[in-house]
Amino acid sequence: MNRTSSKTGFTLLHGWGGLATAISLITIPFISPAFRKICLPYIPASxxxxxxxxxxxxxxxxxxxxxxxxxxxxxxxxxxxxxxxxxxxxxxxxxxxxxxxxxxxxxxxxxxxxxxxxxxxxxxxxxxxxxxxxxxxxxxxxxxxxxxxxxxxxxxxxxxxxxxxxxxxxxxxxxxxxxxxxxxxxxxxxx
Structure with a gap:
């Protein structure tokens, strides 16, 4: 394994990890109500x-x-x-x-x-x-x-x-x- 492919793999791993973390941080406030005793989901008023x-x-x-x-x-x-x-x-x-x-x-x-x-x-x-x-x-x-x-x-x-x-x-x-x-x-x- 050469240094270039190792660097690319390392960069991809960190990039995907950062993306997964960002998606998790954005979606947690919308998903977490389902884990409460009484769930009040967000449904916009008509x-x-x-x-x-x-x-x-x-x-x-x-x-x-x-x-x-x-x-x-x-x-x-x-x-x-x-x-x-x-x-x-x-x-x-x-x-x-x-x-x-x-x-x-x-x-x-x-x-x-x-x-x-x-x-x-x-x-x-x-x-x-x-x-x-x-x-x-x-x-x-x-x-x-x-x-x-x-x-x-x-x-x-x-x-x-x-x-x-x-x-x-x-x-x-x-x-x-x-x-x-x-x-x-x-x-x-x-x-």
């Missing part, structure tokens, strides 16, 4: 879902939190649509890439003053200072979301769930159909 959330928030104002905010579209669109109402919106997300994307998008669109995005587990995030909660969750997590919201939210708050309702509760308003359905719950009426 335009109809966003419109339904805005309808549910009509005549509302105050602080809003989007649990599992993904790419931040809900937070940014709500702030843009309700600018006259001075919504302050927060997105909670575990995926660092989605948080960075959300922050950048908010900055580019000029809404960074009224939006915040935090990399945090939604189960440890305290909801007591929020009057509006939006949840794009999975069916198996909705009973836990219901308990968390009822324990932490002030009585004048609303909970807006997308794709799945809160179990054993009657929604005050149901907007849309199919996967675009949004359920609105008034906490005061629940307690």
């Amino acid at each position: 335009p109809a879902q966003i419109a339904n959330v805005l309808t549910a928030l009509k005549y509302r104002s105050g602080n809003l939190v989007d649990l599992g905010s993904g790419d931040g579209r809900i937070v940014i669109i709500i702030v843009r649509a309700a600018a006259a109402l001075n919504f302050n919106a927060v997105g909670i997300e575990l995926n660092i890439w989605l948080i960075m994307y959300s922050r950048l998008l908010s900055l580019i669109k000029g809404y960074s003053k009224n939006t915040r995005f935090y990399r945090q587990n939604l189960w440890s995030f305290n909801l007591k200072s929020y009057s509006n909660v939006v949840v794009f969750g999975t069916e198996h997590m909705m009973s836990l979301i219901k308990e968390k919201c009822l324990q932490e939210l002030p009585s004048k708050s609303v909970i807006i769930t997308c794709r799945f309702p809160l179990p054993n509760l009657k929604a005050d308003q149901i907007i849309g159909k199919g996967i675009d359905t949004v359920w609105k719950y008034d906490v005061l009426k629940i307690n």
Whole structure:
């Protein structure tokens, strides 16, 4: 074996190793949710879902939190649509890439003053200072979301769930159909 082929092999080995490492670092935030006890995958909101959330928030104002905010579209669109109402919106997300994307998008669109995005587990995030909660969750997590919201939210708050309702509760308003359905719950009426 000569030195040239040894150098080429060494270079190829390091190149492929570096590529594999880079791919792993990029994909880990997207794959790791599958290893959690409760998996909340990233599924972008459709335009109809966003419109339904805005309808549910009509005549509302105050602080809003989007649990599992993904790419931040809900937070940014709500702030843009309700600018006259001075919504302050927060997105909670575990995926660092989605948080960075959300922050950048908010900055580019000029809404960074009224939006915040935090990399945090939604189960440890305290909801007591929020009057509006939006949840794009999975069916198996909705009973836990219901308990968390009822324990932490002030009585004048609303909970807006997308794709799945809160179990054993009657929604005050149901907007849309199919996967675009949004359920609105008034906490005061629940307690």
